[in-house]
Amino acid sequence: MIKTSGLKKLYVTEEVETTALNNINIEIDAGEFVAIMGPSGCGKSTLLNVLGMLDNPTDGEYYFLDHEVSSYTESQRANLRKNNLGFVFQSFNLIDELTVYENVELPLLYQKVAPAARKEKVMAAMDQMSMTHRKNHFPQQLSGGQQQRVAVARAVVARPKVILADEPTGNLDSANGDEVMGLLADLNKDGTTIIMVTHAPQYAEYSNRVIHLLDGRVVSEKMSGAGRA
């Protein structure tokens, strides 16, 4: 489903040139739960952004569902993105002016889903995340854990093939963190591919494979937790 070869990402600013990704060759199959780990600044987020087509690599090839997307324009990427990918971020990234319901609905709006179907899907996703009772609240009125559950609901509402999560538990206490991880694990069981960046070894356990990065390179890939079982 996902395959990269010789993926490279350079950040050039006025003073320095940072090689955030260096010759990344990975392959991820449908249905996998992959965790990406490594110290701060090693390129985890950059990799996730490239895999999520939020950014183009500087060099190398990236096959997503057999499309070579490394040189796609932003609008081509946007098109692939909205039909196949869901995102969860450490800082939740909910839109403050929108209610819970409206935040979850957003991807469906851009996919031009008909109103009746939209309502059904939004209610289903919120139900799955147990957020239905908060549907008319604004993000600021929710706790961190609740906000992240809304973010997950938004990521899954369009039934994407892949969910990309960048430290989804980073801003949560352990109870809330556990809960969000449980949600992701459930989604994976239902067949959704999950790629997650995390610092916490105990959450890496939820995955079936851990990719370790250091200074923009893959240093090890091993089966873990769910994978070993």
Next chain:
Amino acid sequence: MLKHYLISTLRRLGRAKGFTAINIIGMSVGLTGSVLALLLVRYELSFDKYHERLDRIHLVVNRSVSASGKVDHQPWLPLPLGPELLATSTEIVRSARLTLGEVIVHGGSGSFEEDILFGEPYLFEMLSFAVIAGDPVAALAQPDGLVMTRQSAMKHFGTVDLIGQPVSLTTEAGRREFRVLGVVENPPAQSTLQFQMVLPLQAWLTYTTRALNWNASNTHILVETAGPVGKFDLTDTFLAILLKNRSDRAPVTDQGEIPTGRRYWNLSLLPFVEAHLSPQYASGLLQPVDPQNLMILAGFAAILLIIAIFNFMLLALGRLQSRFKEVGVRRVVGANGADLTAMFMGEVLLTALFALGISFLILELTLPSFNKLLGRDLALTTATDLGFWASLLLLVGILVLAAGLYPARKLASLQPVQALHGIDPSNPEKRSIQLGVILQISLTIIILVAALVINKQMKFIQEQPLGFNESQVVLYKIATEMDELPLWSQRLKEVLSRDSGVQSVAKVSYSVNRGWNRLGWRDNAGKPWRALVKDVDEDYLKTMEIALLSGRDLAAQDGEEAMLVNEAFVEAFGLDEPIGYVLDGFAGDADRDPTIIGVFSDFHFFSLRSEVAPMILWKNPAEYYQYLLARIAADDVSGTLQRLGDSWKRAAPGIPLNYNFLDEDIQALYIQEQKLQAVTRGAAILALTLSAMGLLGMATIEISRRTKEIGIRKVLGASVPEIMGLLSRRMVVSSLLANIIAWPVAWIVMQKWLGSFAYRIELGPGILLGAASLALLVSLLTLGTLAMRAATANPVDSLRYE
């Protein structure tokens, strides 16, 4: 989707209340100005459009050129030209001559003096005035016919059912019976020709003596051509007529060249539809507007709108960063550039529509006073034509695009990762923001310069010594038939003089600025000269308090052989010894050779737009004095006026009491400028307020961005003034740089405006510096309060503000 955008936009606007208010207020002021300008321009452009035969109706006009090359535009023409045109040209099928006069109407409810139009029958066939009763064409063909409008019929008789009604009128020729043979609707407000009553041209006193006289120009001539405008070249016809009847004014010599050293006429047709916008042909009958003033007004509206656009754009750019997260999220869930552009433009559109709604509200409230100021009846509700609404739509479209497109493009071009991380990829943005601020301040400075110049010029004019004392002088009109003027002017002068509150009374032919004749004589070499002449009696200089410089004043026993001249006269004709100089064959009468007996100091009798011309005062040989000038004592003016009114009514019950103050008359000369002054002052205040609001918004953004920096600097020991300086530096630099753009533009425009005044202020650096400092002061005050708050805040608070 639409609903989603609408809801999220409304919530966002509601959150940033301050910025939303600045944007909506700014846009609504800009739009109000623009809609006003649009209404006014549309109004002025649609004069006379209702005449069915409009494409064939023209005014004959004269663009005469003097010996010195000066061009004079005149709609006044000799009476015989009308019939002569009909006789000579097959292309002119009908004509109507028109002139103005005054009559006293002895109606059902008393005697009233009224302005009156004298006209020929075809007037009512060529132009489409709605007929209520009777036949106005036939009425003007009768020697005693009379056409009344609905308004005058109602005023004098309380009914329009008047056909056959005898009406007693006192014209200059005496009191006579006329019969109402036509009643028409009032001329529409957008009609160049305005009248209350129309009498046959033959009823005009001087008609018979002047019907064949090519030397006096005292009529307007309206003609109808055989086909629409543009098909006719009547140059040859006009030339032939002039060669036959006034060869001295024909613009060719035998060699076919335009002669030099003498006056000649250029007759031509002015399409009637253009009359309203041809200020050069202003006359008592035609009261055109100056398109230049309309343009100045439209310019103010445009500047206000542009300032509002700048405000919006700058605030949007300044707050771009606060939208990054939202844009990033929308990108992540699948929005493309077009979606984001549409969203942002929708936001601008919504703001503009709110503003439009508010500006309609403002218009409802301000239109009455604006109408009063301009003497118009503009209304939104009468603007039912598509053109107006289409232009309005276009205007809103331009506003939305101009204000929103650039920030929208900026937002939409953000890459998702950059947006999510709040990275501003376009640091040069700061430069375009500063450029915007500079442009905006320079627009404000331009308006300020305009307002200061107009204000100063008006003050200058009002303080300029006129050469006479215009205060406490009352002008009484003697409305009676011409033959009785010698008797009544003398009798009423005595009546007024007898009052203890009256210091002196003079008889004059007209008020100060009206009633000037242009009469000529020949010098020793036989060369013809001309000067302005006014008929006055021996108390004129005394009553007006005009200084006598040499010689003696007119005396009671003087007749038409004595005259006074002004300094300009002495200078223009190079008289070394003016006293005793004889003007040979004065006023075309070979036997009349008056002598100059005194020289008085120059005084301004026209608007200060023009220079003092050579002038002559003498006694009217026929004693046709239509006015009395009374200088009254400053104490108890109203009591005096009351007594004078009572004495007048007792002495002359048949002559309506009709007076006004001379200084009001003189103010009326500057009515256009005063309107312009009021409008400019308003525009300047609005411009200054709008740009101050914009700067306030910019400063808020700047300071909130630098809160942390300010905190750190204070911890490190920066003083309050140092921080204020830091925060104000950029604003000061922008305000100063703005002058580089504003000064040349303002200087050129205002120099051109001042050019139309013969007596004018110097446009020196003072005004430019004044406007610059005012703009700087306002921006500093705006910024200062915010900067002060930021600078004096507890550093811990500002550091925590992360």
